[in-house]
Amino acid sequence: xxxxxxxxxxxxxxxxxxxxxxxxxxxxxxxxxxxxxxxxxxxxxxxxxxxxxxxxxxxxxxxxxxxxxxxxxxxxxxxxxxxxxxxxxxxxxxxxxxxxxxxxxxxxxxxxxxxxxxxxxxxxxxxxxxxxxxxxxxxxxxxxxxxxxxxxxxxxxxxxxxxxxxxxxxxxxxxxxxxxxxxxxxxxxxxxxxxxxxxxxxxxxxxxxxxxxxxxxxxxxxxxxxxxxxxxxxxxxxxxxxxxxxxxxxxxxxxxxxxxxxxxxxxxxxxxxxxxxxxxxxxxxxxxxxxxxxxxxxxxxxxxxxxxxxxxxxxxxxxxxxxxxxxxxxxxxxxxxxxxxxxxxxxxxxxxxxxxxxxxxxxxxxxxxxxxxxxxxxxxxxxxxxxxxxxxxxxxxxxxxxxxxxxxxxxxxxxxxxxxxxxxxxxxxxxxxxxxxxxxxxxxxxxxxxxxxxxxxxxxxxxxxxxxxxxxxxxxxxxxxxxxxxxxxxxxxxxxxxxxxxxxxxxxxxxxxxxxxxxxxxxxxxxxxxxxxxxxxxxxxxxxxxxxxxxxxxxxxxxxxxxxxxxxxxxxxxxxxxxxxxxxxxxxxxxxxxxxxxxxxxxxxxxxxxxxxxxxxxxxxxxxxxxxxxxxxxxxxxxxxxxxxxxxxxxxxxxxxxxxxxxxxxx
Numbered sequence: 001x002x003x004x005x006x007x008x009x010x011x012x013x014x015x016x017x018x019x020x021x022x023x024x025x026x027x028x029x030x031x032x033x034x035x036x037x038x039x040x041x042x043x044x045x046x047x048x049x050x051x052x053x054x055x056x057x058x059x060x061x062x063x064x065x066x067x068x069x070x071x072x073x074x075x076x077x078x079x080x081x082x083x084x085x086x087x088x089x090x091x092x093x094x095x096x097x098x099x100x101x102x103x104x105x106x107x108x109x110x111x112x113x114x115x116x117x118x119x120x121x122x123x124x125x126x127x128x129x130x131x132x133x134x135x136x137x138x139x140x141x142x143x144x145x146x147x148x149x150x151x152x153x154x155x156x157x158x159x160x161x162x163x164x165x166x167x168x169x170x171x172x173x174x175x176x177x178x179x180x181x182x183x184x185x186x187x188x189x190x191x192x193x194x195x196x197x198x199x200x201x202x203x204x205x206x207x208x209x210x211x212x213x214x215x216x217x218x219x220x221x222x223x224x225x226x227x228x229x230x231x232x233x234x235x236x237x238x239x240x241x242x243x244x245x246x247x248x249x250x251x252x253x254x255x256x257x258x259x260x261x262x263x264x265x266x267x268x269x270x271x272x273x274x275x276x277x278x279x280x281x282x283x284x285x286x287x288x289x290x291x292x293x294x295x296x297x298x299x300x301x302x303x304x305x306x307x308x309x310x311x312x313x314x315x316x317x318x319x320x321x322x323x324x325x326x327x328x329x330x331x332x333x334x335x336x337x338x339x340x341x342x343x344x345x346x347x348x349x350x351x352x353x354x355x356x357x358x359x360x361x362x363x364x365x366x367x368x369x370x371x372x373x374x375x376x377x378x379x380x381x382x383x384x385x386x387x388x389x390x391x392x393x394x395x396x397x398x399x400x401x402x403x404x405x406x407x408x409x410x411x412x413x414x415x416x417x418x419x420x421x422x423x424x425x426x427x428x429x430x431x432x433x434x435x436x437x438x439x440x441x442x443x444x445x446x447x448x449x450x451x452x453x454x455x456x457x458x459x460x461x462x463x464x465x466x467x468x469x470x471x472x473x474x475x476x477x478x479x480x481x482x483x484x485x486x487x488x489x490x491x492x493x494x495x496x497x498x499x500x501x502x503x504x505x506x507x508x509x510x511x512x513x514x515x516x517x518x519x520x521x522x523x524x525x526x527x528x529x530x531x532x533x534x535x536x537x538x539x540x541x542x543x544x545x546x547x548x549x550x551x552x553x554x555x556x557x558x559x560x561x562x563x564x565x566x567x568x569x570x571x572x573x574x575x576x577x578x579x580x581x582x583x584x585x586x587x588x589x590x591x592x593x594x595x596x597x598x599x600x601x602x603x604x605x606x607x608x609x610x611x612x613x614x615x616x617x618x619x620x621x622x623x624x625x626x627x628x629x630x631x632x633x634x635x636x637x638x639x640x641x642x643x644x645x646x647x648x649x650x651x652x653x654x655x656x657x658x659x660x661x662x663x664x665x666x667x
Contacts (some may be wrong), residue, residue: 005127005192005196005200007070007127008071008095008129008136009138010138011041011071012042012070013044014034014042014070014071014145015044015069015071015093016030016031016034016043016045016072017062017072017075017084018047018074018075018076018100019045019047020075028054029147032054033145033146034145035054036149037137037142037143039143039144043056044056046058046060046062048060062088065088067092068091069088069091069092069094070093072085073099073145074096074100074131075100076100077100078103078106078113078131079113082113082116085098085117085120085121085124085128086120086123089120089125090124094125094127095129096127096128097130097133097145098129098132098133099134099135100131101132103190104190105188114188114190117131117190118190118191127191127192129184129187130188131187131190132187133163133185134146134163134164134167136182139152139153139181140181146167146183146185147167150180153206154173154180154181155179155209155289155416156181156208156210157180157201158182158184158285159213160212160214161186162215166184166185166213169183169278169281170183172282176286176410176419177410178286178413181204182201182206182207189218193218194212194214194217194218194223195217195219195222195223195225196222196226197210198212198223198227198230199229201232202231202232207232208232208288208289209232209233209289210230210234211281211282211285212236212237213236213239214236215240216240217567224266224270227270227271227272233273233288234271235272235274235281235285235288235432236267236273236274236281237275237277237278237280261587262567262589262591264589265571265572265589265591266571273436283429284429286418287418287432289418290390290416291418291433292390293393294371294393294430297321297322297371298322298369298372299323300323300326300372300374301313301346301347302347302376303348303350304349304352304359304376304378305349305352305376305378306347306349308376308378308397308399309349309423311422311424312347312397312424312426315423315424315427316427319427319434320431323346323347326345326346330365330366332344333365334365334366337361338362339353342354347376348366350362352378354379355382355383356384356386359381359384359387363375373392374394375388375396376399377408378399379400380401380402381398381404384398385411385417388412388417389417390417394417395418395430396417396419396426397421397422397425397426398421399422456504457505458664458667459502459543459544459547460502460547460662461477461479461544461545463665464660466640467636467648467663470632470633471632472632472633472660473657474549474661475550475551476549477493477549478492478493479502479545480499480529480546480547481545481546483526486548487522487526490548493548493549493550494550495520495521496517496520497549497550498516499516499528500546501514501536501543502545503536505543506543507664509662513532514532516532518551525548552652552659553654555653555658556576556577556611556618556652556654557577557650557652558575558577559575559576559577559647559648559649559650560572560574560629560649561646562633562637562643563644563645569591571590572590572592572634573587574599574602574603574606574630575587575606576606577650586606586607586608588602589602592637593634593637594631596627596628596631599627600623600627602630603626603627612653621653625653625656625657626651629648629658633648643667644666644667646664646665646666648662648663649662
């Protein structure tokens with residue numbers, strides 16, 4: 001008796017509800033795939049009229065099914081699915097794959113049907129994949145309740161909200177003879193979702209890599225926990241990055257796509273490898289499954305094509321690999337076993353007349369000095385399969401070899417050796433290990449849920465006071481409500497000073513005329529005080545006096561902010577000031593909570609990070625102070641999680657220390 005998701009992936013018995021006698025119908029094709037896939041359990045075609053289909057006796061009514069069938073594959077019109085599931089549940093059917101469409105993706109009526117389906121599944125304690133899905137293929141149990149029929153076993157579990165995307169991936173894996181462990185088309189996720197599937201395949205002994213195509217996340221908290229607890233590599237292609245893509249994703253499977261920056265931060269937090277297209281999704285997964293992890297980033301390129309080697313070097317250098325010249329002693333030794341016209345630096349160019357034996361001699365001699373050896377077979381090289389190994393970090397690119405190449409690639413796939421059709425794809429795929437090495441250092445735990453602050457937007461004075469409670473340096477300031485205050489506190493601060501309206505209703509003070517800079521004297525301060533008060537009195541804006549602050553010396557300007565995503569919680573944003581934020585959009589995000597080390601890591605992601613090192617005679621900025629500020633903000637948010645938005649902009653960073661010049665806090 002199978003329980004939970006085992007009833008779906010490892011059933012002993014299957015009922016095909018909607019089995020058809022018509023070979024053009026899915027009800028026939030899926031039944032045929034279950035049979036031809038080698039399923040070893042009992043199969044019950046359910047059809048109200050037929051006597052037998054494909055040599056199997058039909059059951060004409062759900063009431064005639066035996067008790068306790070593990071899995072029902074449902075391929076009937078949407079309108080009768082809920083009632084049929086209920087009848088199946090009465091017979092003790094433990095799980096179902098609902099192929100049928102016409103549910104939440106089809107409008108309000110479909111949404112109602114899907115809610116009925118989910119309610120019946122819960123009532124009957126029945127686990128359901130779908131509806132509106134392409135089914136399940138679990139190769140290690142000879143289960144193909146899907147299409148196309150592919151049986152080749154491998155190490156990647158492919159989970160997809162799109163049946164077509166998932167089917168394309170398993171088709172590629174089949175063509176390359178590397179196979180897969182599972183294919184799950186989730187469809188509308190009325191019950192089982194991506195979080196549960198990550199948890200399931202993290203415990204599956206036949207799966208090394210979990211590969212997902214998603215358009216949104218159904219259960220954000222469970223999704224985060226599944227990533228946090230998963231001990232296997234997870235590669236995700238999250239579609240819907242753009243505004244229009246997000247709209248399409250929401251209409252496709254009723255997903256809530258979420259802000260893309262938040263997904264970036266979320267994936268960094270939990271060590272997820274993010275793919276930006278289907279090709280990357282496949283290549284990254286293939287590398288993690290079949291390319292042994294290199295010890296470091298030193299790469300040796302051995303090639304029969306000089307042009308392909310140049311392409312590989314560009315990709316390698318851009319992605320963080322070192323293609324250093326060979327040691328002179330090794331180059332001299334290699335020159336003795338290859339023709340004199342070959343080049344013995346790095347890459348080692350064996351030219352177009354190289355054969356497999358020459359590749360092997362060179363690789364055997366040189367690979368001990370490098371972490372990754374990249375053979376580029378740029379011509380027909382018979383026997384190439386015999387000189388590369390699944391046990392060594394051999395990053396294989398094979399191109400331009402016509403029929404010989406196609407034969408050799410299949411042979412390599414059968415030996416579970418990852419092969420790539422271009423040097424760029426090979427190097428990019430291998431870079432997944434560099435990504436994982438950097439990301440894993442910054443995993444964080446989930447934030448607590450206790451709330452300590454309530455209200456709306458804080459006034460500038462209250463915002464500065466909140467920051468000060470967490471040891472964050474702000475411009476020295478006072479609240480002023482009359483001329484005497486302005487004179488006393490202006491003199492105490494020392495000129496020049498700044499005046500700002502102290503209101504919770506004025507969000508953008510500069511745009512709304514709520515700030516006066518570079519006030520040089522008490523008389524100027526009094527005039528500015530009257531000007532601001534008159535302006536906002538005339539507008540009927542509520543304000544609690546003004547904030548007067550010392551105008552600080554200029555430093556390197558940066559911004560730090562916190563945003564709260566409706567699904568995943570708080571994320572920290574960091575960017576340089578000026579055009580870097582406003583024009584170049586040079587901002588990086590991380591999920592909170594975050595340590596100093598995590599902040600330093602996100603600083604390293606900025607394109608303009610060299611500005612912090614000091615340019616054009618300016619002193620370097622105190623990166624350690626920025627990291628400490630980020631860590632203090634993380635603690636502030638952890639203790640006050642009702643804050644939905646926080647902006648510190650600008651923050652002046654000096655050679656030693658920093659100071660927050662302006663702050664906005666929204667609850």
